[in-house]
Amino acid sequence: MASNPVLESIPTPVAVDTTKQVEAAPEPTVEQTSLEKPRSELTLRRDKAVRNTIVNIVIVEAKGLPDSPDDRNSHGVYCKFRMGSQTHKSKSVPTTRHPQWREKLKLNLCSDQLLHISLWDKGKQKNFMGSCVLDLSLRERERTHDIWQDLDEGFGSIHLSVTICSTRQKESNEVANIEPNVEDWQSKYAFYSVPSDLCVVGQLHVKVIGAKGLCGKPSAYCTIELDNEKIQTPYISSTAEPVWNKSYVFNIYDVTSVLELKVCDSSINSILGDFLGRVSIPLLRIDSGEVRWYALKDNNKRRIAKGNCPRVRLEMNLCWNPVIASLKLFRPKQVKYIAKPPKFDIPLIYKNVKFIRDTFNFLFAINESFKRLFEWEDREYSTTVLCSWLVFWYYFHPWMTPLLIAALFPVVWFLDAKQRTDSRIQNGDDSNDHEEEVQNGESMKDKIKGLPEMTLTITDGIEYMVSVAERLHNLAKFKVPYLSYLAIVLLIGSAGVLYFIPIGYLMMAFGLYKYGRKRINPTRVLNNDLLDFISRIPDNKILKDWKELNVPEPNHYHQRLSASTSVTPDSKT
Structure with missing residues (x-):
């Protein structure tokens, strides 16, 4: 049988023992499996930590945006945020080149840690204005970041405040606690050193140790806020004595700022909502390095919060440059991004009206x-005041004015301390607390009854001040030319007297004149010369009373009509 050359050219398959190859393949060693397993666990742990991390965002403003289309329609600009499958749409504000939202939102951190932001113009049609992507993996955790982000596909930039916080204690412990290096801080913010950022006058290190006496067994957490920086601690579940032991660092932009700490409950079955207590701590009252308890107050910050003497334990270290901080006190104060809306508070209105009434009564009493x-009703007292007046103006110089103002501070402090001491002796408590209890004891009915009297006093005082202002304005407008010319002559004469005679001698003569009028004219009426002159000037109400009306001219038609009616029938015949 002839062989096929094509088939002969194809090599015959050879059986391969696959079992030997499989057996020949080296098995993974113990070292390899031990390396691969922790790597997968670390990845899972990182993903879990990301899921237990929240991102607090405050949308502040934008600038440099393009103008809206001129189509005679109202336009509004809004922002869209997207992180993973989460989306958020901000409120719409009128479209300008510098819109402001001042709105806050909260998102869960996703595995890619990318925050997508886009701006849209809302009119008859939606117009895209720009977008950007913010990589949160480059931002430090447990800190508030003030960010100006440029828009990639458009014009302008957007201003955000971003804070990344962990909500679970285990994941939060992976972020290293920042322990303060007091020596480095003191050298960095010493009075002789110039910091790299002149806006930051110092730093505050806050360690939240724990709390006790909270109401119930909440899932407690703290929010710590200083100006526009806000940090949140992890949740501690089902305990009235949570322990955090977390440290945070805040930049200080104003040394007169107040640290606001609020303890909240994140559980669903919270009786008091999410609020458990709060405390306000001025920075200038912080004792650096001291560990102490702070009592938690209610939402009005007047009484202790509900619970078994609720309190929070803190350790704070504060370092600041006194020179830079003093200079910043004369600059505009930093505006908070999220401000509380004003509310109608009847007790506050009553308190303010009462304060204004007491102020007017005090001024009237001082005048009397x-x-x-x-009038020399008390001869010894009047003589002492007159001699003191003469001695003061004899030795007075203009450079003494700041010293005299500075001398008022210890005097007022001494009088206030004396008043507090007397009040403690009488009431056994602080005077302010006693006054507050008295005010709280007043019923709403009593407050409403007292409003007409207080309103009448305030109305009279305001009406008098408005009348004086109108009279001075009418004096400058020559509504009564004689009084205006007389005032000009007196002012020119006063300038000449001040030029030739020192101010001290003039004030001494003024004091002698005031005290000597009683001796010269014992039957005179108590008066004030300047106010008496101003009272001769008319205010706007008096000018309206003085306004003359035009004399109407006689109407010939009415004259003929009256003449025709006056003709009798006998005269016609």
Whole structure:
């Protein structure tokens, strides 16, 4: 049988023992499996930590945006945020080149840690204005970042405040606690050193140790806020004595700022909502390095919060440059991004109206006391005041004015301390607390009854001040030319007297004149010369009373009509 050359050219398959190859393949060693297993666990742990991390975002403003289309329609600009499958749409504000939202939102951190932001113009049609992507993996955890992000596909930039916080204690412990290096801070913010950022005057290190006496067994957490920086601690579940032991660092932009700490409950079955207590701590009252308890107050910050003497334990270290901080006190104060809306508070209105009434009554009492002083009702007291007045103006120089103002501080402090001491002796408690209890004891009915009297006093005082202002304005407008010319002559004469005679001698002569009028004219009426002159000037109400009306001219038609009616029938015949 002839062989096929094509088939002969194809090599015959050879059986291969696959079992030997499989057996020949080296098995993974113990070292390899031990390396691969922790790597997968680390990845899972990182993903879990990301899921237990929240991103607090405050949409502040934008600038440099393009103008809206001129189509005679109202336009509004809004922002869209996207992180993974989560989306958020901000409120719409009128479209300008510098819109402001001042809105806050909260998102869960996703595995890619990318925050997508886009701006849209809302009119008759939606117009795209720009977008950007923010990589949160480059941002430090447990810190508030003030970010100006440029828009990639458009014009302008957007201003955000971003804070990344862990909500679970286990994942939060992976972020290293920042322990303060007090020596480095003191050298960095010493009065002789110039910091790299002149806006930051110092740093505050806050360690939240724990709390006790909270109401119930909440899933407690703290929010710590300083100006526009806000941090949140992890949740501690089902305990009235949570322990956090977390440290945070805040930049200080104003040394007169106040640290606001609020303890909240994240559980669903919270009786008091999410609020458990709060405390306000001024930075200037912080003792650096001291560990102490702070009592938690209610939402109004007047009484202790509900619970078994609820309190929080803190350790704070504060370092700041006194020179830079003092200079910043004369600059505009930093505006908070999220401000509380004003509310109608009847007790607050009553308190303010009462304060204004007491102020007017105090001014009237001071005026009456000066009048009696010049009348020599108490000869010894009037003589002492007159001699002190003469000695003061004899030795007075203009450079002494700041010293005299500075001398008022210890005097007021001494009087206030004396008043508090007397009040403690009488009431056994602080005077302010006693006054507050008295005010709280007043019923709403009593407050409403007292409003007409207080309103009448305030109305009279305001009406008097408005009348004086109108009279001075009418004096400058020559509504009564004689009084205006007289005022000009007196002012020119006063300038000449001040030029030739020192101010001290003039004030001494003024004091002698005031105190000597009683001796010269014992039957005179108590008065104030300047106010008496101003009272001769008319205010706007008096000018309206003085306004003359035009005399109407006689109407010939009415004259003929009256003449025709006056003709009798006998005269016609």
